[in-house]
Amino acid sequence: MLAYEMGRRLSAEGHAVPLCALLDSPGPGLLSPPPEDDAALLAGLMASWVDLPAAALRGLPAEVQLQMVLDEAARRGVEPPFPDVERGLRFFRVWKNHVEALHRYTAPRWERGALDFFRAAELQPGRPEQLERAWMGRCPVVRVEVVPGDHDSMMRPPHVDxxxxxxxACLERAHAA
Structure with a gap:
């Protein structure tokens, strides 16, 4: 949504926006409902790394929840998106603000806009299908490409290449035009 809004504003100011790429981004009206509490938000955020249900985290201090995430990640041999509890607290606060901003954003129409939407081929549980539908009609051109992986794995090896x-290829097409 941030890329869309930046492109829309730059375009409105007369700047060329040769590429606005959205990576499996839900738009207004297709966002999952906000999590019921911080435990549900953290469990959902960490689902690609560890399997810790919200019920196992609920009622515990944030530091304990984050340590549980780190311990489970170490047990599974995966690297979580933060290396320690202190940075985990910052990471979680930023993510929580991000989720709240996503739910408030209305995505005004971009009159001269063009989007390249990269949709993940694999659907994660709880995510709506065809996320690009939220962007249709908000600008004149929406090109959709389906890419291997799910919302998270599409941006990690082996799919990221x-x-x-x-x-x-989109950048080269935009540059040529």
């Missing part, structure tokens, strides 16, 4: 190649 294919995604990068497709984005590079």
């Amino acid at each position: 294919g995604l990068a190649a497709r984005i590079r």
Whole structure:
């Protein structure tokens, strides 16, 4: 949504926006409902790394919840998006603000806009299908490409190389135009 709004504003100010790429981004009206509490938000955020249900986290201090995430990640041999509890607290606060901003954003129409939407081929549980539908009608052109992986794995090996190649092709097309 941030890329869309930046492109829309730059375009409104007369700047060229040769590429606005959205990576499996839900738009207004297709966002999942806000999590019921911080435990549900953290469990959902960490689902790609660890399997800790919200019920296991609920009622515990944030520091304990984050330590549980780190311990479970270490047990599974995966690297979480933060290395320690202190940075986990910052990461979580930023994510929580991000989720709240996403739910408030209305995505005004972008009169001269064009979007390149990269939709993940694999649907994660609880995510709506065809997220690009939220962007249709908000600007004149919406091009959709389906890429391997799910919302998270499309941006990690082995899928990220294919995604990068497709984005590079879009940049070359935009540059040529």
